[in-house]
Amino acid sequence: MNEVHIGGMRFELDLSKPLYEQVLTQIRSSIAKGEIALGEKIPSVRELAQALKITPNTVMRAYQELERDRLTETRRGQGTFITTNADTVETIRNNLAEEAVQEFFEKMHSIGFTWDDIQQLIRQKGGNPS
Amino acid sequence: MSEIAIRAENIVKRYGQKRALDDFTIHLPQERVVGVLGSNGAGKSTFFRMIAGLIQPDHGTIDVLGRTPGWQTNRDIAYLPDRARWYEGHTVMLALDWAEHLLPGFERQRAESLISFMGLDPEMKVHGMSRGQEARLMLTICMARSVPLLLLDEPFSGIDLLSRERIIEAIIDNLSDNRQTVLISTHEIHESESLFDHVVFMDNGQVLLHGDVEMLRAEQGSMESIYRTLYR
Numbered sequence: 001m002n003e004v005h006i007g008g009m010r011f012e013l014d015l016s017k018p019l020y021e022q023v024l025t026q027i028r029s030s031i032a033k034g035e036i037a038l039g040e041k042i043p044s045v046r047e048l049a050q051a052l053k054i055t056p057n058t059v060m061r062a063y064q065e066l067e068r069d070r071l072t073e074t075r076r077g078q079g080t081f082i083t084t085n086a087d088t089v090e091t092i093r094n095n096l097a098e099e100a101v102q103e104f105f106e107k108m109h110s111i112g113f114t115w116d117d118i119q120q121l122i123r124q125k126g127g128n129p130s
Numbered sequence: 131m132s133e134i135a136i137r138a139e140n141i142v143k144r145y146g147q148k149r150a151l152d153d154f155t156i157h158l159p160q161e162r163v164v165g166v167l168g169s170n171g172a173g174k175s176t177f178f179r180m181i182a183g184l185i186q187p188d189h190g191t192i193d194v195l196g197r198t199p200g201w202q203t204n205r206d207i208a209y210l211p212d213r214a215r216w217y218e219g220h221t222v223m224l225a226l227d228w229a230e231h232l233l234p235g236f237e238r239q240r241a242e243s244l245i246s247f248m249g250l251d252p253e254m255k256v257h258g259m260s261r262g263q264e265a266r267l268m269l270t271i272c273m274a275r276s277v278p279l280l281l282l283d284e285p286f287s288g289i290d291l292l293s294r295e296r297i298i299e300a301i302i303d304n305l306s307d308n309r310q311t312v313l314i315s316t317h318e319i320h321e322s323e324s325l326f327d328h329v330v331f332m333d334n335g336q337v338l339l340h341g342d343v344e345m346l347r348a349e350q351g352s353m354e355s356i357y358r359t360l361y362r
Contacts, residue, residue, distance in 0.1 A: 013324070015323060015324060015347070015353070015354070016351040016352040016355065017347055017348070018345075018347045018348050019324065019344065019347070020344055044306075045306060046302070046306035046307075049302050049305075049306060050302050053298060053302070053324055053325070054302075054325065055163050055302070055325050055326065055327055056302060056305045056306045057305075058327075058344070
């Protein structure tokens with residue numbers, strides 16, 4: 001599916017994987033990266049479903065999960081907003097970083113790299129990705 | 131787990147020698163968008179007509195929203211047939227008048243806003259319409275009804291891209307407003323698979339595979355690739 005821009009967020013959905021997880025992860029990273037600011041309003045379920053051409057049930061499920069994590073809050077008759085609590089966002093950001101590091105280590109270990117090899121590789125790269 | 135909207139048990143329906151439905155058993159969840167997928171002749175339209183109470187099974191049982199389909203259940207079902215029939219000389223507006231008098235739960239205001247959303251001219255004669263315009267009008271009449279079950283038989287086939295996009299937008303809009311069970315039969319899987327919560331793959335009057343779309347995606351990939359594997 002093509003890249004879709006809406007409400008400061010970017011989405012790119014792959015129909016071969018669960019859409020709900022992709023919508024959720026992509027909003028979470030938009031929040032972590034600061035693409036949507038604290039307290040900012042996010043698109044309604046209808047708007048996002050329309051923009052992504054997906055069933056509103058999928059968007060609703062992702063929104064419920066964000067709300068459970070306290071990353072968003074719904075104000076009656078006004079819509080859904082990103083939390084104003086910077087600590088919550090920082091926690092989510094750290095969680096995402098930890099997950100990424102964990103995945104990286106698992107991958108490296110699975111191809112036989114030791115901690116020393118990994119350190120050396122990171123130094124060679126000079127901290128530049130790709 | 132959600133409630134069951136449609137329960138079909140061991141249905142057989144014959145047309146001459148051919149079994150259009152052949153020991154067909156399925157339970158479909160309520161308030162979900164269900165894609166009924168399969169090639170022409172798989173039995174999709176027969177299944178829809180049976181849900182709408184237009185035909186009866188030779189064997190087996192079917193219940194829809196907890197009842198046997200018939201004229202009593204039809205006030206709860208909006209059915210988009212695979213072919214249109216219009217009255218001679220009707221315009222779009224007159225077709226809406228007709229629907230308002232005849233169809234339970236028909237909301238005139240909703241119909242009129244759908245007409246303009248669908249880009250239809252109220253004064254247009256129904257007999258001069260293109261297939262795309264016809265499909266948009268039929269869908270408008272179905273979706274303007276406030277009913278718990280919407281049956282759309284091949285809403286995307288043989289119509290132009292823009293009509294198809296409009297129809298998909300209208301379906302998404304409608305779903306955002308209503309808690310409705312929607313069944314959509316199609317063989318245009320690529321354009322429509324992101325709309326579905328649940329799918330049924332049919333072939334030769336039987337169920338090949340069915341389930342929650344997100345679970346199927348996690349286990350086997352896109353509906354399009356599953357379709358290719360199943361019907362190869």
